Amino acid sequence: MSATRSNPMSKPPSLRVERAMLRDGLTHLAACDEVGRGALCGPVTIGVVVISEATRTAPQGVRDSKLLTPEARLRLVPKIRRWALCSAVGHATPAEIDDIGIIAALRLAGQRALAQLTVAPDGVLLDGNHDYLSPPQQAGLFGEPEERYPVGVRVPPVTTMIKADLKCAAVAAASILAKTTRDALMVELHDEHPDYCWAENKGYASPAHIDALSRLGPSAHHRRSWSLPGVDPDVDVEAVLAGLESDA
Incomplete structure (x- = not known):
């Protein structure tokens, strides 16, 4: 099996963007990516790697984690950890997601x-179009008490x-750390609740997962504030399953 899944956008990412940011006055750049945002259960997870202008080209094979096989991702983890100046992974639990919402x-x-970083970055490159990392301008809004956050x-x-x-090698590396760490957690949870088949679906919607939800209801690890297929009668399960087939 190929280590990289077939995808028209699988051109290797580079450090071009990161190096431009570092030349523009930064000393240490943190690259971040998330995984688990769209899952039905389990944590939401953020991976981060820190690089400097002296950091070498990323390890061969680094891609967005979604484009790699599970085996390829696992092989890259120790290479990424040696390559980056430092790296870390953080989680927020399903209960916290229910309590404060997915963005918080x-x-x-x-x-x-x-x-957790041992080198403090002076800039962050974040995948997506929304800065969810920076604190809200008015602390305490929307159920976000400051004591939740690391001191x-x-x-x-x-x-x-x-x-x-897809474009930035450091962000792709962060995505691999986040994905492999969260996947391992979901495999551990599968042993407690095998009916939901988390070892295969990692907490995302799948036919087996939805079937177990309809029969057993949500577990303690599900996001109970969400409209869960198989539980919430207003969710069109057939449409969810059709969406899964179109993504295959």
Whole structure:
């Protein structure tokens, strides 16, 4: 089996964007990506790697984690950890997602990852078009008490970039760390709740997952504030399944 899944956008990413940001005055750049945002259960997870202008080209084979086989992702993890100046992964639990919402939970997971870094970045490159890492201008809004967040974490200026995980090697590396760490957690949880088949679907919607939800209801690891297919009668299960088939 090929290590890289067939995809028209599978051209290898580079450090061109990251190096331009570092030449523009940054000393240490953090590259971040998330995984688990669209799952039905389990945590939302943020991966981060820190690089400098002296950082070498990323390990061969680094791509957006979605374009790699599970085996290829696992082989790359130790290479990425040796390559980056430092790296970390942070999570927010399903209960926290239910309590404060997915955007605030992404912020919480990201700041937990930043808190683990041994090298403080002075800039962040974030996949997507929304800066969920920076604190809201008015703390305490929307159910976000400040005590949830790691003490002493300073979020440096954030630059967002759509499809950065496809174009930027450091962001792709962060996505691999996030994906492999979260997948391992879901495999562990599968042993507690095998009916939901989390070892295969990693908490995302799948026919087996939806069937178990309809028979058993949600577990303690499901996002109970969400409209879960198989549980919420207003969710069109056939449409969800048709969407899964179109993505295959």
